[in-house]
Amino acid sequence: MEEVYAWIAESDENLGLFREFKRIWDLAEYGIRYPESPSVDLEWELLRNRLDQVPRVLELFPLKQTSNQRLHSFSATFMRYAAILIFTTLMSFFFVQEYYQSIEMIVQEPVLREISTSRAERGSVMLSDGTRIVVNSESTLRIPNHFGVDKREIFLQGEAFFDVAKDPNRSFMIHVNGATIEVLGTRFAVKSYPEEDEVQTVVEEGVVAIHSLEAGLTDRVMLTRGMVANLDLAKQEIVTRSLKDLAGFLSWKEGFLTFDQTPMAEVARQLERKYDVDVLFASEDIEEMKLTAVLKSRSITNVLSVISTSLGLSATLEEDRVLFDHVKLYKDGKPSGIGTMIETVVTEE
Amino acid sequence: MDMNPSEDPVLISFVSHTDQTLVERIRQGDRVAFERLFYKHHQALFQFALSMIRSRENASDIIQDVFLKIWRNRQNWYIKVDVNVYLFQAVRNQCLNFLQSHKARHQLEKRFLDELQTVPEWVPEDAELDEKKSYQIKQIWQIVESMPEKRRMVFHLHKKHGLSYQEIAQVCDISVRTVENHVAQSLQYIRAELEQIQLPKKKILF
Known part of the structure; x- marks a missing residue:
């Protein structure tokens, strides 16, 4: 990689060229769209009308394409483009800036790829070093195009489980909400949603080091198997403890919801993320109620039924809105149908 | 000096469990699941x-056909790649077939060829x-429009749709190295074109 820097430093021309490539690259990152995109509703309506029609002819093109459409091999002309390929190579070295200060100015930001999950979505990511990541709902991972020579760095917002491939020469660093979590190769989960002002780390295997300059934690806090650390960014403190129910903390990977004396306010956030609903409380004291449950069902009606039953609440699901309320009594003294029974107004599904 | 990028790009794949x-x-x-899939991917696939084909009507038709085909063959719809990659793949193949058949059929029809050469009016997302920045972004993407079809496709998939090199290789049925080559050549081309645009302005100064 020194060679690449040397190439840039070699002449002003190279430096200028590199600077231009970087500028184009960054600008193109913004993307464009066609202003008159068709209405998806209309397009769906058109398609829906065709779904049940029996195809008259097999009017569709074959999905496989013929070999003459393949791109040619560029190996012969490869060398001609050598100079510009340096650019792609350079992407690996954006993190190593210590030695070449003159170049540092243009190489400030690494080129990153962003992966985001929406509400009710989870995903798996595989990286070139063999690391696997499970990303929970409403989370964003930013991953460089290339890792550095002495570290592997990525950025997280939200919740993710990491199975980091061992590489004693390159530690793996996760930057999350003002904290840095560093490992060599191990399995652990990190959670930090923007609204929480907290970074939670749960270790399934190996050793994990946490430090946070922002929270004044310059010394690393080491975590081992079965431990959880909660870094409170506002109070600038980190609390570690051993977990009895490690699996519970990591069960979201399998699509389960696990609560252990969890306040309903937090339960609500998790339901919102997992099922893409809005959760409302009829009175504030419900937010403080604590729930302990393992919810394996995929169906939100089942899940709401379990929660409302165990807390003696009522839960109403209307379209994509959930309302938790205290069970109200009818004049005859019977509960108003909810609490043990869930009242649901489900539209089509 | 080693001219090959020393490492594969870090991001190999992203699979949405959902x-x-x-x-x-x-x-x-x-059918609800089918509708969700359609809503989720329609916008990106249309763009x-x-x-690729620069015709709004035909782009719509192609997306419709891809989804219709999925629905009609749903019982045997087993895919090995991520759904996102699969859909881009299907749209790409459909577009290539469309271009091939129409170019052959309408070789003499000037109107159709003109239509294909009309560059869509892109605006920054x-x-x-x-x-100023918005103008520059537009300028870059307009240059991209004048690139050869395959290179344009790779560039769009990478920079606009955020697919990894690995995923683009799957979509386009080419090697990761070739994808890298296309990206590198695109950059070189855009830079040269930008220079061309800026040159006349400099001359005025003399």
């Missing part, structure tokens, strides 16, 4: 098809950008 669940449900004939 999309996988949708595929399973669609296979069982779940991609448009960048981020409306908050300042005017």
